Amino acid sequence: MTKILLLSRNPRTSTWVEALQGAGFSVETKEDPKKMASEVLERLPDLLILEKSLAPELIADLIFALKENLNLAFLPILLILRETSDFEDELPIDDFFFESANGDEVAARVKLAFARTCRIADNNPLTGLPGNTSILKAIQQKIDSEEEVAFCYVDLDNFKPFNDRYGFARGDEILRLVARLLSNSVQFHAGHRGFVGHVGGDDFVFICPLESVEQICQEIIDSFDRLVPHFLDEEDLERGYFIAKDRRGQIQRFPFPSISIAVVPNYPGKFKHYGEVASVAAQVKKLVKQQPGSAYFIDRRRGPYQVSG
Amino acid sequence: MDETKRKVKKRLRNLQSLPTLPPVVTKLTKLLGDDNTTALQLAKVIEKDQVLTGKVLKMVNSAFYGFPRRISTVSNAIVLLGFNVIRTLVITASIFEMMQxxxxxxxxxxxxxxxxxxxxxxxxxxxxxxxxxxxxxxxxxxxxxxxxxxxxxxxxxxxxxxxxxxxxxxxxxxxxxxxxxxxxxxxxxxxxxxxxxxxxxxxxxxxxxxxxxxxxxxxxxxxxxxxxxxxxxxxxxxxxxxxxxxxxxxxxxxxxxxxxxxxxxxxxxxxxxxxxxxxxxxxxxxxxxxxx
Missing domain, CATH: 1.10.3210.10 (Hypothetical protein af1432)
Incomplete structure (x- = not known):
């Protein structure tokens, strides 16, 4: 059953709960914001309704933690507001209603919020990160605004043989690991100026301000290399490699998965179209891939994009 | 005694959160109020409290967050959970009302x-x-x-x-x-x-x-x-x-x-x-x- 967590001390709470239950939802009501927040982090509901005035700062913290750090963009969050002036557009929420709302309105808004999240089909189901459409949009928008950002194309080395040896479930854990590392690093160093997307499989893209790209890349690489042994079996760790089939079906030794980042800086006038960025990234990727282990490589060419011969 | 044992086990299954020592939470709250605080500094303090350490590890190893039975240190957990999540976790930590x-x-x-x-x-x-x-x-x-x-x-x-x-x-x-x-x-x-x-x-x-x-x-x-x-x-x-x-x-x-x-x-x-x-x-x- 779809579980809604409702934080409210509003006298109308019971009528809202009744209407929501009537619409087939299971509702849990909390009055203490702190208890609610700690419980949300431990047991996620399917939708959150929060009376913001009960603890404005804590609620803002919680919303950012859920929507940005944990990539829970699909978890709908509704706020209960006193008046229109309470509305803040920087909070990544899905909808709001006023304290005076009646039960039918609340139930309708909740249904609409669920319907809306189903429509955001672009997000990657495994990592919750935005997918291709959003990535291309984000790249094009940076090109058009001529911001000095870095477009970073991430992929893993030896991921296919890893999947072959350890199975897809373990492979998915590695992909979630990468998603978390990218989001947390970009979020911490670039905040709202950053973007992280998941193209699919082991391909990711992130965008960050040019001045922090080296720091972010190095941090991602260090964390990845430190964490990846936790996803390997003891016997392979002791040997220092794992055994799997290569592309031609031959049994072979493989080094542990590592992470490669191809960095393409955006200078004003360098690119016109996102397709150009992708083709430069493909060239840079070849260079990164030549290096053993985890690495990043920055394309230092400043001039406008030219079709290479 | 079997009755007591059953009761204890049942309570463990429904355990919501354990209280933390007030000074640890005070110190962390101070760190969180400073914009220059790094994840590493937070980890250094969290690592000194068994309840918070348990909480962070519980979260990162839970099925939902996606890394069951994998992560055993606070610094690795912080890298995976991110600053905002740790922040919320500290703010919502319950404290010993009476520290003895x-x-x-x-x-x-x-x-x-x-x-x-x-x-x-x-x-x-x-x-x-x-x-x-x-x-x-x-x-x-x-x-x-x-x-x-x-x-x-x-x-x-x-x-x-x-x-x-x-x-x-x-x-x-x-x-x-x-x-x-x-x-x-x-x-x-x-x-x-x-x-x-x-x-x-x-x-x-x-x-x-x-x-x-x-x-x-x-x-x-x-x-x-x-x-x-x-x-x-x-x-x-x-x-x-x-x-x-x-x-x-x-x-x-x-x-x-x-x-x-x-x-x-x-x-x-x-x-x-x-x-x-x-x-x-x-x-x-x-x-x-x-x-x-």
């Missing part, structure tokens, strides 16, 4: 065991000594559960220890039907923590029961004894637990090793003493515990 001297001395004991276990693990060249440090910090988590969740039983345990001169775990078994090692095992298993943490926590008094992480378990067992004998903090009774033969054989420590280790441990404990004093000083000013 026994709670403080159990905290010091746990810190001491963490330090000793880390040094021993490094000396014995166990891979990832940081994990053994974490296991040392968490080894008495079961005692925190008893104190926080079952104060009435805790009183009975304390008086048994005093009147009959029992070891803590004997008194616990008599009152509850299970001891703090078993409680720690049930809880950390329920939290999906990695086996390399669970075994040392569960079997730090029964090293022979460890299966996959014998050496790590033996290290925590021995670290516990060293710190008890040292008189650093308190584990709840005045007796030093007996050294298990099996553990001693597993460790293969030579007298020379111990001679080298002791001064290092001495330094480490002195540092910790300064840390706990600073925390208590800072914490108590701003957040006086209610006196009875």
């Amino acid at each position: 001297s026994e709670d403080l001395s159990l905290w010091e004991h746990s810190l001491g065991v963490a330090a000793a276990a880390g040094l021993l693990a490094t000396k014995l060249e166990i891979p990832n000594p940081e994990e053994v440090t974490t296991a040392g910090l968490l080894h008495d988590l079961g005692k925190v559960v008893i104190r926080a969740e079952f104060p009435e039983y805790q009183r009975q345990i304390a008086s048994l220890i005093k009147e009959e001169e029992l070891y803590t775990r004997e008194a616990e078994s008599r009152v509850l039907g299970l001891d703090h090692g078993e409680i720690g095992r049930l809880l950390t298993n329920q939290w999906n923590l990695p086996e390399r943490l669970i075994e040392p926590i569960a079997y730090h008094h029964e090293v022979e029961k460890a299966r996959r992480f014998k050496k790590e378990t033996a290290v925590v067992h021995f670290a516990d004894i060293i710190i008890r004998a040292w008189g650093y903090g308190s584990g709840g009774d005045p007796w030093v637990p007996p050294l298990a033969d099996k553990a001693w054989k597993l460790l293969r420590l030579k007298e020379k090793d111990l001679e080298e280790l002791m001064p290092q441990l001495d330094d480490r404990l002195l540092d910790l003493r300064f840390f706990t004093m600073e925390m208590q000083g800072g914490g108590l000013d701003q957040n006086p515990p209610s006196q009875s």
Whole structure:
């Protein structure tokens, strides 16, 4: 059953709960914001309704933690507001209603919020990160605004043989690991100026301000290399490699998965179209891939994009 | 007694959150208020509290967050969860409403065991000594559960220890039907923590029961004894637990090793003493515990 967590001390709470239950939802009501927040982090509901005035700062913290750090963009969050002036557009929420709302309105808004999240089909189901459409949009928008950002194309080395040896479930854990590392690093160093997307499989893209790209890349690489042994079996760790089939079906030794980042800086006038960025990234990727282990490589060419011969 | 045991187990399954010591939360809140605070600085403080450490590890190893039984150190957990999540977790931490001297001395004991276990693990060249440090910090988590969740039983345990001169775990078994090692095992298993943490926590008094992480378990067992004998903090009774033969054989420590280790441990404990004093000083000013 779809579980809604409702934080409210509003006298109308019971009528809202009744209407929501009537619409087939299971509702849990909390009055203490702190208890609610700690419980949300431990047991996620399917939708959150929060009376913001009960603890404005804590609620803002919680919303950012859920929507940005944990990539829970699909978890709908509704706020209960006193008046229109309470509305803040920087909070990544899905909808709001006023304290005076009646039960039918609340139930309708909740249904609409669920319907809306189903429509955001672009997000990657495994990592919750935005997918291709959003990535291309984000790249094009940076090109058009001529911001000095870095477009970073991430992929893993030896991921296919890893999947072959350890199975897809373990492979998915590695992909979630990468998603978390990218989001947390970009979020911490670039905040709202950053973007992280998941193209699919082991391909990711992130965008960050040019001045922090080296720091972010190095941090991602260090964390990845430190964490990846936790996803390997003891016997392979002791040997220092794992055994799997290569592309031609031959049994072979493989080094542990590592992470490669191809960095393409955006200078004003360098690119016109996102397709150009992708083709430069493909060239840079070849260079990164030549290096053993985890690495990043920055394309230092400043001039406008030219079709290479 | 079986009835009590069932009750305890049931309560463990529904355990919401354990209280943290006020000074630790005060210190963290101060750090969180500073925009320049790094994840590493936060990790350094969180790593000094068994309840918060348990909470962070529980979260990152939960099925939802996607890394069950994989992550065993706070610094790795922070990298995966991100700053905002840790922040929310600290802000929502519940604190001991009444901080008693026994709670403080159990905290010091746990810190001491963490330090000793880390040094021993490094000396014995166990891979990832940081994990053994974490296991040392968490080894008495079961005692925190008893104190926080079952104060009435805790009183009975304390008086048994005093009147009959029992070891803590004997008194616990008599009152509850299970001891703090078993409680720690049930809880950390329920939290999906990695086996390399669970075994040392569960079997730090029964090293022979460890299966996959014998050496790590033996290290925590021995670290516990060293710190008890040292008189650093308190584990709840005045007796030093007996050294298990099996553990001693597993460790293969030579007298020379111990001679080298002791001064290092001495330094480490002195540092910790300064840390706990600073925390208590800072914490108590701003957040006086209610006196009875």
